[in-house]
Amino acid sequence: MALLDTFSPKKSIQGTDVCRFDYPEIFVLILSVILLAIHFDFSPTSMALLIVVCLPSLMILVYNFRRQKSFWTSNIVIILLSSVIGSIQLCPIISLSLASLIGLRIIISSPENHLKLVSVSIVTIIIFYYVSVILSSAEIDCHTTWITPIILLATMMVMLCHFRHIYYEYIHYEARAEQVVGRLSTMVSVINKLTRFVPPQVWEPIVKADGPVTVANKRAKLTIMFSDIVGFTELSDSLSADNLADILNTYMHCMTLIANKHGAVLDKFIGDGMVCFFGEPNSRGPRQDALDCVAMAIDMRREMRTLRQKWRLMGFEGLYIRVGISTGYCHVGNFGSNNRLSYTLIGKEANLASRLEAVAGKGEIYISESTHDYIAHDFDCEYAGAFPLKGFDDKVSAWKVLDPDENKGKLSKWVDHTLPGFNLHLNFRDMQDNDYQDIRSRLNLALARIEQEEKSAAVKIDAASKKEGKHK
Numbered sequence: 309m310a311l312l313d314t315f316s317p318k319k320s321i322q323g324t325d326v327c328r329f330d331y332p333e334i335f336v337l338i339l340s341v342i343l344l345a346i347h348f349d350f351s352p353t354s355m356a357l358l359i360v361v362c363l364p365s366l367m368i369l370v371y372n373f374r375r376q377k378s379f380w381t382s383n384i385v386i387i388l389l390s391s392v393i394g395s396i397q398l399c400p401i402i403s404l405s406l407a408s409l410i411g412l413r414i415i416i417s418s419p420e421n422h423l424k425l426v427s428v429s430i431v432t433i434i435i436f437y438y439v440s441v442i443l444s445s446a447e448i449d450c451h452t453t454w455i456t457p458i459i460l461l462a463t464m465m466v467m468l469c470h471f472r473h474i475y476y477e478y479i480h481y482e483a484r485a486e487q488v489v490g491r492l493s494t495m496v497s498v499i500n501k502l503t504r505f506v507p508p509q510v511w512e513p514i515v516k517a518d519g520p521v522t523v524a525n526k527r528a529k530l531t532i533m534f535s536d537i538v539g540f541t542e543l544s545d546s547l548s549a550d551n552l553a554d555i556l557n558t559y560m561h562c563m564t565l566i567a568n569k570h571g572a573v574l575d576k577f578i579g580d581g582m583v584c585f586f587g588e589p590n591s592r593g594p595r596q597d598a599l600d601c602v603a604m605a606i607d608m609r610r611e612m613r614t615l616r617q618k619w620r621l622m623g624f625e626g627l628y629i630r631v632g633i634s635t636g637y638c639h640v641g642n643f644g645s646n647n648r649l650s651y652t653l654i655g656k657e658a659n660l661a662s663r664l665e666a667v668a669g670k671g672e673i674y675i676s677e678s679t680h681d682y683i684a685h686d687f688d689c690e691y692a693g694a695f696p697l698k699g700f701d702d703k704v705s706a707w708k709v710l711d712p713d714e715n716k717g718k719l720s721k722w723v724d725h726t727l728p729g730f731n732l733h734l735n736f737r738d739m740q741d742n743d744y745q746d747i748r749s750r751l752n753l754a755l756a757r758i759e760q761e762e763k764s765a766a767v768k769i770d771a772a773s774k775k776e777g778k779h780k
Contacts, residue, residue, distance in 0.1 A: 330377040330473075332466045333409045334365045337388050339462055340406070343455045344396070353443050357395050361388050382417050383428060386410050390429045394436025401456045405463040412470055507573045510651045513589060521649065525641025528588045531601040531679060532638070532658050533572075534665040535563070535608065535631040536581030543624070555619060555627070556580060562611050570604040575652055581665075585653055588640045598635050598682035602709055605631045605673045606687075609711075612671070632665025634658075634676040663697040664706055673709040680707045687712060 341354075341361045348354040364384060372381055389410050393403045414425045503511050514521060537559065544552050563582060567574045572584040584604070586597035612629045619627055638655030657676075664674040672692075680689055688710040694703035739747070 329369070329373050331368060331372060331381065331385050332469050333385055333389060333413065334369050336406070336409060336459065336462045336466055337361055337365050337385075337392065340392055340402070340455075340459050343458060344392075347453055347455050353395075353440070357392070361392060364388060379417070379421050382413055382421075383425060386413055386425050386429050387432050389413075390432035391436045394433040394438075395440045397437060397440050398433075399456075402459050405460045409463060409466060412467060416470070416474070507575070507651070508568075510573070510589070521642065523642050523644060523646065523649065525639050525643060527637055528591070528640050529594050529597075529636065530585045530587035530638050530640060530653060530657065531594075531598045531633065531635040531682075532583070532585045532653065532661040533601050533605055533631060533633045534581060534583055534662045535605070535629055536579070536665065538628045538630050538670050540580040540627070543627070547624075551622075551624075555624065558618075559615060562615060563608055566604060566607045566611060570600050570607070572601070572604055573651075583658075585640070585658075588653075594635065595682045598633075598679050599686055601633055602673070602675065602679070602683050602687055605633060606709065606711065609671055609673065628670035630665055630668040630670065631673040632661045632663065632668055632675075633673065633679050634661040634664060635679040635682060636660070636676075659699055660697070660704065663695075663699065663704070667695050667697070667706070668708075674706045675709055677705050677707075683709075 338361070341358045345351075345354040345358045365388060368381060368384065389406045393406050396402055410429050414422055414429075417425060547555075559580070560577060560582070564574060567582075567584050571590070572586055573588070575583040575585060584601070586592075586601050587594070591597055592600070608631070609629055612627070616627055634657045636655070636657030638653045638657050640651075640653040642649045642651055643654070644650050657678075660676055664676060668674040674692060675683070675689070683689070689707040690710055692706045692708040694705045697704050734747075
């Protein structure tokens with residue numbers, strides 16, 4: 309065990325190698341040639357082998373102590389082992405002992421070097437075998453010599469040393485692997501949280517490309533949408549912070565789902581408002597970007613009808629969305645500094661979309677003339693007028709986007725009607741084929757209940773009329 313402790317690396321308190329030697333086969337080599345020289349009474353051949361093997365072995369022992377192993381050092385060690393095997397004319401037990409060290413050295417070397425090391429070993433054994441046969445007149449006899457068990461024992465100890473070293477490396481790597489897995493899981497969890505603050509169109513290319521992120525932007529044609537809730541500021545003065553947060557989070561959640569569905573880049577939330585744009589980094593063409601943006605705005609307006617009904621049940625009335633949309637060239641990209649970046653847009657068209665949103669009424673979608681030119685053939689629009697907008701010298705013409713199903717009667721995909729105590733909201737686009745029977749049964753139940761209430765109201769009116777007649 310003392311010899312094993314000499315061969316194996318020792319760790320300091322900080323975990324660094326105090327003493328490291330990756331070629332314990334050198335000790336077996338030196339021991340083998342010394343014993344062979346003694347056994348053959350320091351004959352010229354044995355002394356030549358002693359010098360040829362000991363000098364490189366001592367150089368390796370001195371040079372590679374506390375250094376990382378390399379291919380060329382492994383190559384030299386295998387050559388020296390093979391030269392001893394060839395010089396003793398393939399003496400069975402000693403040769404097998406040294407060959408096992410060669411095999412172990414090849415196994416722990418890099419896979420791409422295996423064939424090279426095997427070839428070098430075979431060639432060296434053949435060369436030194438024929439040299440030994442030429443220099444020695446008789447065959448070497450090592451069957452009964454005491455050298456054999458000593459070299460075999462030393463070989464076994466060296467192999468145990470290698471296995472012990474590999475075992476400790478395995479334990480060390482396993483512990484590091486557990487740490488890395490833990491750190492990786494933590495990083496993935498953190499990244500998943502951080503991606504919620506950045507649009508997927510922004511972080512996905514960064515992850516895929518794995519390139520540097522710098523302050524950079526470009527000029528591109530975008531369709532920009534600004535939206536907010538009409539009267540939300542006034543409503544916030546009369547609501548508690550919990551109710552206000554619940555309304556705002558519900559609204560933003562639903563609007564974010566719609567924006568992601570249409571492929572918009574959700575730039576930012578501004579209080580109760582939000583800014584989205586189409587055209588970068590994944591554009592489908594200016595016209596299609598404008599169509600997608602208007603379709604998204606219409607879906608948001610429709611979703612507000614459902615949200616209004618939910619909020620009405622909570623006691624909050626009259627919450628409507630208003631939208632402003634414009635199409636034109638803006639600068640979009642990473643703005644800021646090398647320490648803090650924001651993917652956003654700046655430009656006149658963004659200001660125009662914001663101003664159009666400000667003049668829009670409850671549930672209205674106002675679009676600029678440039679956007680109207682792109683979408684007029686696909687969506688019904690109505691001229692809203694020319695408005696004096698802040699930051700613009702001349703009045704700006706705007707169009708109001710109508711609901712596509714507003715004038716289609718029975719073909720409408722939406723039915724929405726509200727009266728005091730009554731709210732009918734049907735969205736045929738989202739209905740499934742197996743929902744119609746359930747909807748019909750619920751509507752029939754509602755109709756039956758309405759008839760009962762109507763008869764009851766008629767009886768009360770009749771009774772009141774009779775009572776009034778008696779008094780007269």
